[in-house]
Structure formats: structure tokens, C-alpha cells
Amino acid sequence: MHERRFLLPDDRGVVVFAPAVLEHMYRHAQVRFYQKEAGGQLFSTNPHEAEVLVSLATGPYPEDRRSRHGFEADRRRASADAHQQFSVGRHVIGLWHTHPESHPSPSFRDRETSVEFLRINCANLTGFLLVTLGNQGIAPHMSVYLADGLSHTNWLALEEVSVRR
Numbered sequence: 001m002h003e004r005r006f007l008l009p010d011d012r013g014v015v016v017f018a019p020a021v022l023e024h025m026y027r028h029a030q031v032r033f034y035q036k037e038a039g040g041q042l043f044s045t046n047p048h049e050a051e052v053l054v055s056l057a058t059g060p061y062p063e064d065r066r067s068r069h070g071f072e073a074d075r076r077r078a079s080a081d082a083h084q085q086f087s088v089g090r091h092v093i094g095l096w097h098t099h100p101e102s103h104p105s106p107s108f109r110d111r112e113t114s115v116e117f118l119r120i121n122c123a124n125l126t127g128f129l130l131v132t133l134g135n136q137g138i139a140p141h142m143s144v145y146l147a148d149g150l151s152h153t154n155w156l157a158l159e160e161v162s163v164r165r
């Protein structure tokens with residue numbers, strides 16, 4: 001499996017999703033009608049570099065609230081993960097979850113939930129990713145949004161870099 005790359009605005013660099021992270025998310029894609037949304041946190045060891053590598057995706061967990069059209073991570077579990085990963089040099093840089101549609105984009109509620117999560121867990125982050133994963137194909141469509149700036153009210157869709165293979 002190949003990595004996937006998304007451009008940050010204003011030539012600030014690129015966000016790279018490692019194959020292991022993609023595999024983890026793809027495993028939870030809602031390809032069957034009875035599958036509930038899944039999700040969790042995204043981590044990186046180098047969130048401030050020009051090439052930000054997303055190297056770990058966690059979740060879902062039994063404590064999460066999940067339905068066909070909804071996902072809310074269990075806060076206690078999420079912050080336990082964040083602390084544990086921080087101790088080995090990984091920072092939370094975003095959230096991911098699946099959608100039961102081919103071309104996903106985050107709902108208003110998704111953005112609200114993310115901003116709330118941000119304020120509690122990583123208030124000093126200036127950029128935060130919100131990833132929604134679609135449910136069709138070997139490499140499903142992924143929407144990657146950046147909540148930019150300290151207010152986290154400015155949402156930008158990041159463009160995927162297409163790679164010739």
C-alpha cells in the first residue's frame with residue numbers, strides 16, 4: 001500500500017498519511033449497510049515540519065458512541081491515548097472517522113465536536129486535521145480538513161496530491 005499526501009495551504013508543506021494509518025482506517029470503512037461509523041485520533045511525531053507524517057491512528061473503542069450516521073469518541077479513552085502517545089513523542093494532530101457515503105465531507109456537527117475536543121485536549125494547536133473516510137473502493141475517498149488558526153473556525157479542505165503509479 002502507498003502513502004497518501006495532502007497539500008497544506010500557502011505552501012506550508014504537505015500532510016502524509018503512512019500506509020499503516022491508511023490500512024487502519026480502511027479496515028473500518030462502512031462498506032456494509034449494518035456497519036457503524038468508526039473513528040479515533042491521529043498522531044504525528046513531527047507536527048511542525050513541512051512534511052508532517054501521520055504515523056498512528058487509534059480507535060475505535062467499545063466505549064465510543066457509534067451509530068450508522070454518528071461517531072463520538074470516548075473522551076477518557078482519547079485523553080489516556082494522548083497522554084500515553086505523548087510520552088513516546090507523538091502528538092495528537094487530528095481526528096478521523098468513517099462515513100457511509102462514497103464522497104465524504106465533515107458535517108456541521110462533526111466540526112462542532114472537533115472544535116470542542118480541541119479546546120479540551122489541545123488548545124495550543126494552531127492547526128488540526130479532521131479526516132472523513134468514504135466507503136467505496138480499495139482506497140476510499142478521504143476528505144481532509146484543516147481547522148486553521150487559534151480560533152479553529154476557519155476550515156479548509158486540503159487537496160490530495162495525485163501520484164502517478
Ligand SMILES: [Zn+2]
Pocket residue numbers: 070071097098099106107110132
Ligand atoms: Zn461525520
